[in-house]
Amino acid sequence: MIxxxxxxxxxxxFLLFLMLPAVILLGITIIGPLLNAISVxxxxxxxxxxxxxxxNFHNYFDILKSQDFYHSFGITLTYVAFAVGLxxxxxxxxxxxxxxxxxxxxxxxxxxxIPWAIxxxxxxxxxxxxxxxxxxxxxxxxxxxxxxxxxxxxxSSFDFALGxxxxxxxxxxxxxxxxxxxxxxxxxxxxxxxxxxxDGAGPLRILTSITIPLLKPVITSVTLMMIVQNFQMxxxxxxxxxxxxxxxxxxxxxxxxxxxxxxxxxxKGSAIGVIWLIVLLTFSVLFTRLMNRxxxx
Amino acid sequence: MKTTTKNRLQLSSIYFILTLLLVxxxxxxxxxxxxxxxxxxxxxxxxxxxxxxxxxxxxxxxxFTNAQFLTFYSNTLIVAAxxxxxxxxxxxxxxxxxxxxxxxxxxxxxxxxLSTQMFPAVTLVIGMYAQxxxxxxxxxxxxxxxxxxxxxxxxxxxxxxxxFDGISKELDEAAQIDGASRLRTLFGIVVPLSLPGIIxxxxxxxxxxxxxFLFGLxxxxxxxxxxxxxxxxxxxxxxxxxxxAGASAAAVVATLPLLILFMFLQRYMVEGLxxxxxxx
Numbered sequence: 001m002i003x004x005x006x007x008x009x010x011x012x013x014f015l016l017f018l019m020l021p022a023v024i025l026l027g028i029t030i031i032g033p034l035l036n037a038i039s040v041x042x043x044x045x046x047x048x049x050x051x052x053x054x055x056n057f058h059n060y061f062d063i064l065k066s067q068d069f070y071h072s073f074g075i076t077l078t079y080v081a082f083a084v085g086l087x088x089x090x091x092x093x094x095x096x097x098x099x100x101x102x103x104x105x106x107x108x109x110x111x112x113x114i115p116w117a118i119x120x121x122x123x124x125x126x127x128x129x130x131x132x133x134x135x136x137x138x139x140x141x142x143x144x145x146x147x148x149x150x151x152x153x154x155x156s157s158f159d160f161a162l163g164x165x166x167x168x169x170x171x172x173x174x175x176x177x178x179x180x181x182x183x184x185x186x187x188x189x190x191x192x193x194x195x196x197x198x199d200g201a202g203p204l205r206i207l208t209s210i211t212i213p214l215l216k217p218v219i220t221s222v223t224l225m226m227i228v229q230n231f232q233m234x235x236x237x238x239x240x241x242x243x244x245x246x247x248x249x250x251x252x253x254x255x256x257x258x259x260x261x262x263x264x265x266x267x268k269g270s271a272i273g274v275i276w277l278i279v280l281l282t283f284s285v286l287f288t289r290l291m292n293r294x295x296x297x
Numbered sequence: 298m299k300t301t302t303k304n305r306l307q308l309s310s311i312y313f314i315l316t317l318l319l320v321x322x323x324x325x326x327x328x329x330x331x332x333x334x335x336x337x338x339x340x341x342x343x344x345x346x347x348x349x350x351x352x353x354x355x356x357x358x359x360x361f362t363n364a365q366f367l368t369f370y371s372n373t374l375i376v377a378a379x380x381x382x383x384x385x386x387x388x389x390x391x392x393x394x395x396x397x398x399x400x401x402x403x404x405x406x407x408x409x410x411l412s413t414q415m416f417p418a419v420t421l422v423i424g425m426y427a428q429x430x431x432x433x434x435x436x437x438x439x440x441x442x443x444x445x446x447x448x449x450x451x452x453x454x455x456x457x458x459x460x461f462d463g464i465s466k467e468l469d470e471a472a473q474i475d476g477a478s479r480l481r482t483l484f485g486i487v488v489p490l491s492l493p494g495i496i497x498x499x500x501x502x503x504x505x506x507x508x509x510f511l512f513g514l515x516x517x518x519x520x521x522x523x524x525x526x527x528x529x530x531x532x533x534x535x536x537x538x539x540x541x542a543g544a545s546a547a548a549v550v551a552t553l554p555l556l557i558l559f560m561f562l563q564r565y566m567v568e569g570l571x572x573x574x575x576x577x
Contacts, residue, residue, distance in 0.1 A: 011398075014479050014480075015394060015398055015400055017390070018390045018391065018393055018394035018398075019390070019391060019394050019406065021386065021387045021390055021391070022387050022390070022391040022406070022410075022450070022454070023406075025383075025387055025443065025446060025447060025450065026409060026410070026413070026447070026450075028443060029421075029425070029443050029444060029446075029447040030409070030413050030416070030421070030447060031409075032424070032428050033421050033422075033423075033424030033425040033427075033428050034416065034420075034421065034424055035424070036423075036424035036425075036427045036428045037420055037421065037423050037424030037427070038424075040423065040424070040427050045427070094318065097311060097314060097315055097318070098315075100311055102308070102311060102312070102315070108315055108319070110560075110563050111319055111322070111323070112318070112319075112322060113559070113563060114322065114323070114326065114556070114559070115322055115325075115326075117504065117552075117555050117556060117558075117559040117563075118326070118552050118555065118556075119507060119508045119525075119526060119551060119552060119555065120508055120510060120526070121508075121510055121525075121526040121529050121530060121548075121551075122329070122529075122548040122551055122552050123325070125329070125529065125533070125534070125544055125545070125548045126325045126326075126328060126329045126548070127325065128534070129328070129329070129332060129541055129544075129545065130325065130328060132541075135340055135341055135343070135345070135541075137328065137345050140343070140344065140345040141345075144344075171322075171325065175322070225414075228414060228415055231417070232417040232418055232419060234418065234419060234510065234511050235510040235511065235526070238510070238514075238530075239510075239530055239534060252417075252419075253417070253419045256417075256419045256420070256423070257419055257511075257515075260423050260426075261426075261515055266423060266426070266427060269423055270420065270423040270424065270427075273417060273419055273420030273423055274420060276417055276420070277415075277416055277417055277420045280415050280416075280417060281412065281415050281416075284412075284415045
């Protein structure tokens with residue numbers, strides 16, 4: 001009896017030792033800042049003066065009344081839809097290629113991962129230079145091939161800026177998507193494919209009836225991961241266009257940053273942040289529920 | 298006979314597409330190296346040079362003699378190394394607890410951990426700014442270490458838990474019957490067996506920390522505490538944006554540690570990423 005309770009105390013002590021670091025870390029860097037952001041979002045909290053007081057949901061009213069928020073929300077949705085759609089489509093294609101019985105497969109697989117190992121800021125810098133209107137290689141190549149006549153200012157044009165950012169995002173993200181899908185594909189038993197081939201199924205049929213259905217759990221989690229990641233994409237927007245031209249690429253992340261740290265209105269900035277946190281959390285929960293329900297059917 | 302020609306055609310088209318893919322993926326990388334080895338004067342003269350006419354290393358020399366850049370560089374190294382060490386310790390301990398024990402609140406911890414991935418970093422950074430301002434901890438590298446660790450933690454804990462789940466519990470029990478303490482069991486037996494997983498989370502955390510832009514931009518404003526991403530952005534993308542050769546050389550130098558790390562250890566990274574799926 002005594003031994004037993006001693007054992008439990010020890011076990012509890014060990015468990016505490018194991019869990020305490022994570023609890024402290026999450027407390028300082030997640031829970032604390034989250035509560036802070038929520039409390040700040042209800043205050044007149046400017047970095048320019050030291051008096052902060054409760055302002056009766058004014059930050060929230062201001063945001064929901066102004067056009068800025070909806071504009072940025074729309075841009076973010078457009079960006080996410082295209083970036084994630086292309087990530088998945090190209091990633092799936094890449095994974096299918098790498099899943100073939102080919103020589104140098106490991107070599108190809110490691111090379112393909114390289115864009116992912118390059119820091120985002122460097123990727124942004126590379127593409128800033130490629131897109132550069134006067135001396136960049138993109139305009140030069142398109143002009144010498146006769147595809148365009150006049151130089152295009154990719155990142156400061158209303159028509160191209162968002163698309164140009166999406167291209168950079170897809171360049172950096174597709175390899176990771178491909179490798180994760182590939183990992184899922186390699187778990188599908190070879191015998192299934194052989195059986196399908198014996199039954200006379202063509203490659204397209206095999207793809208739609210075996211690979212994609214069996215890959216669905218992986219596709220689901222990769223999709224959610226990419227949506228969440230791109231929804232909060234900051235670095236590429238900030239470095240490539242800074243939200244311009246004239247707000248044409250001002251995503252929610254840029255809007256929030258700008259209000260909080262460039263207009264020094266931490267209160268309103270965190271109110272915007274809290275709103276899209278709620279949107280993102282709700283979406284994630286619904287998405288996961290929906291996908292789980294479908295796979296239980 | 299007919300099928301072999303068809304197969305051969307299929308195979309060669311696969312190689313063709315793969316090669317094309319490699320060219321597309323590697324071109325930007327090649328391009329930045331090509332740019333960094335030319336002088337700005339050469340870059341601003343059309344036509345575009347696909348190869349440097351003559352190798353010009355002056356941009357690299359000015360990067361390596363630029364005291365400010367070297368400060369950014371060493372700050373980033375400190376933050377990335379610190380975050381990696383911290384993340385390994387926390388992820389191993391937490392992953393082990395979640396793998397071996399069922400305790401009240403364990404589901405809650407897992408839920409909080411996973412949902413942190415859904416929290417927009419921009420929202421968190423405002424909260425961090427307000428909080429660390431009150432704690433007078435803004436402008437310290439320590440805050441950046443904490444922020445990077447938290448970013449990498451959810452994936453790392455899940456990965457370690459999966460790894461530990463794959464190591465038989467009977468092994469721990471046998472060790473404990475032999476008189477090893479719990480701590481000895483964890484660090485002497487379980488941890489060595491999960492070394493591939495630990496290497497995977499180490500690379501992952503290092504990459505995340507090295508890549509951080511937002512936290513470094515907002516939580517630190519002193520020049521001598523700046524890390525490389527905001528440093529590059531503020532130095533080269535601002536008023537000196539004509540210096541493409543210099544920016545490219547700095548970018549190559551900023552990427553080098555990651556590429557070296559990746560070349561040597563990518564096997565573990567792919568294994569680690571795959572590990573989660575294998576167990577299902």
